[in-house]
Amino acid sequence: MPAKRSPARRPTMKDIARRAGVSESAVSFALNGRPGVSEVTRERVRRVAEQLGWRPSTAARALSGEGAATIGFVLARPAHTLGVDSFLLQLISGIQEVLAERHLGLLFQVVEDIADECAVYRRWWAEHRVDGVLVVDPRTEDPRPALLDELDLPAVVIGGAPDERHPHLSTVWADDAGAMASVVERLYGLGHRRITHIAGLAGLAHTQRRIRTLRAEAERRGLTGVESVTTDYSDAEGAAVTRRVLSSPAPPTALIYDNDVMALAGVAAATELGFSVPADVSVVSWEDSALCRMVKPWLSALSRDSAEFGRTAARELTALLDGGPARTVRVPVPRLTERESTGPARPA
Amino acid sequence: MPAKRSPARRPTMKDIARRAGVSESAVSFALNGRPGVSEVTRERVRRVAEQLGWRPSTAARALSGEGAATIGFVLARPAHTLGVDSFLLQLISGIQEVLAERHLGLLFQVVEDIADECAVYRRWWAEHRVDGVLVVDPRTEDPRPALLDELDLPAVVIGGAPDERHPHLSTVWADDAGAMASVVERLYGLGHRRITHIAGLAGLAHTQRRIRTLRAEAERRGLTGVESVTTDYSDAEGAAVTRRVLSSPAPPTALIYDNDVMALAGVAAATELGFSVPADVSVVSWEDSALCRMVKPWLSALSRDSAEFGRTAARELTALLDGGPARTVRVPVPRLTERESTGPARPA
DNA sequence: TTGGGACACTCAAGCGCTTTAGCGATCGCC
DNA sequence: GGCGATCGCTAAAGCGCTTGAGTGTCCCAA
DSSP: OOOOOOOOOOOOHHHHHHHHTSOHHHHHHHHTTOSSSOHHHHHHHHHHHHHHTOOOOHHHHIIIIIOOSEEEEEEEOOGGGGSSOHHHHHHHHHHHHHHHHTTOEEEEEEESSHHHHHHHHHHHHHTTOOSEEEEOSOBSSOSHHHHHHHHTOOEEEESOOOOTTOTTOEEEEEOHHHHHHHHHHHHHHTTOOOEEEEEOOTTBHHHHHHHHHHHHHHHHHTOOSEEEEEOOSOHHHHHHHHHHHHTSSSOOSEEEESSHHHHHHHHHHHHHTTOOTTTTOEEEESSOOGGGGSSSSOOEEEEOOHHHHHHHHHHHHHHHHTTOOOOEEEEOOOEEEOOSSOOOOOOO | OOOOOOOOOOOOHHHHHHHHTSOHHHHHHHHTTOSSSOHHHHHHHHHHHHHHTOOOOHHHHIIIIIOOSEEEEEEESOGGGGSSOHHHHHHHHHHHHHHHHTTOEEEEEEESSHHHHHHHHHHHHHTTOOSEEEEOSOBSSOSHHHHHHHHTOOEEEESOOOOTTOTTOEEEEEOHHHHHHHHHHHHHHTTOOOEEEEEOOTTBHHHHHHHHHHHHHHHHHTOOSEEEEEOOSOHHHHHHHHHHHHTSSSOOSEEEESSHHHHHHHHHHHHHTTOOTTTTOEEEESSOOGGGGSSSSOOEEEEOOHHHHHHHHHHHHHHHHTTOOOOEEEEOOOEEEOOSSOOOOOOO
């Protein structure tokens, strides 16, 4: 009978203390860079710890009031919506980069809706699981800021507009309004007068910002054939809306899609209807990813650095954890990368 | 001066004990469904706990030897590779579904390479952070199983082939070999004799399985114009390889791509070279996602239920955590969904 | 009537770490 | 040379929970 594998035991501070010939407290002081031990002892303790491969137990740390060294990230999207999303993974990898440096863990959860998301925050808080959270997809009517405020859970909202009512939350956002204005400006310059914006989820704050800006820009120029249509971001709805608006008596000559997936589906739908891109209709994707260069014509798109977005958000959160003040930081305005899907409007 | 917000305090078992007029241990017994308290006391304690909104502190639990109620997931991929991957998010959402039921957290980390991944496992283990891990992208020469064995960390390998050398690991896998055989069978039936397989990363176990099977199937049929080319899964390499093989003197009449992104890029590249799909060349994508129906022609693809894959893996892991035996489970063979990108080979 | 369980519960130790209080020894200072 | 301050360290409590070892009560069999 084979001897039961002796599972490697994790060394504790007690082991270090014994080996170094000091008390546990001395070890704690030494390892945490606190005063109370001499330099030579500190060095010795450090060496022993290193040698033993010691790592602090997060559980013990958390229990003695040090925090869980973990930050939380909840994604409230129905599972099937998660298909192809370049933004998200990029964002997460950016977040990770920053968190990893500080040895902070990322607790990740996917839930169905905002109510579930709130429940998760409550649970995490009660379970002592996270020190702070990153909030995505801020809504127009959003219960989360108030909740996080109540729980006193440090948080940064990704993609939200600044919100005075919750001074404890940091916000990292891109200037959608500015980007939308510049896109309209450009399309207008190309001669486009009828523009349809195939937007994302109606409840999202940035969707509303884009819609409002589009309307304002249209009014400013006296355009009447401009509208926004909200969708669920799926290729199916993107295609459906495209077909609908292009079949109307006075179809738009330019389409702005709130993500790359819909833009792609939209181009396919337009082509099927006999519209040529960009000769008959110009297309702009509000998300630049590999997808945009995977179809002909290449899609003109608003590009932003999603990973950097994530890094910025994570940095703000760590600043908050370090006791810094809540801030609102704006990442660079997404820029329009013009490729092949945009061109001059066909003269009426 | 506004009163400092009194941060809500989390109730502890002591609070419950006081309110219910029993000892802490009684509370523990009651709440954990252990014998030692009467039904009426148990019920009373439960009510008080509920009322107070109590949740066990994972930190305390973990410290008293109960495990961290968390499972780990490391993704070893260079950040820029993470662009568009439908499989991954689906997989994760499937995993979540199962873990959420059991209130298990998912600690997620993105790293650069396998060495880093191993370091993360060691750290998590030493820090008491996770009870088990899910391993993806198994390699042919993979240091991870041995490490996890050494650390005695329950783990399930996703997408690996069964491995007798590590009887403590569970494995969840799809039968790539069978799927590849069926694809070759079908293409052969359509008259294709020269087939190129644009594979993924050479180091991945399933890449090798597919390559081996393709070679075997070709030999069995006496085909000589069959080869596999490994890539990094990116659209760029997918397109480049496509251009190269289609420019050769005897170009293949069928292309099998190891993911949807490359298939898409491949179709675009082929079209640019003047090849018509499927008239001149058939295309199969080894991944079915919304992408495959977003371009014309619609891509024929191997479909599998990635979310279910994730659920299965998570279930195996929880079984392992519950003390169950390591197992090897096979998810259904991916099936070829024929759409518009495959057709009869043009007669020589 | 009494001894022995079974039951319902309490006590206290312990998980690995932080932190406050305290205790000798050394040091500076007038 | 005596005093308090400082230094380097130890002892011990506490974080919230689990758990094995009691303790007291009640009931039944002998």
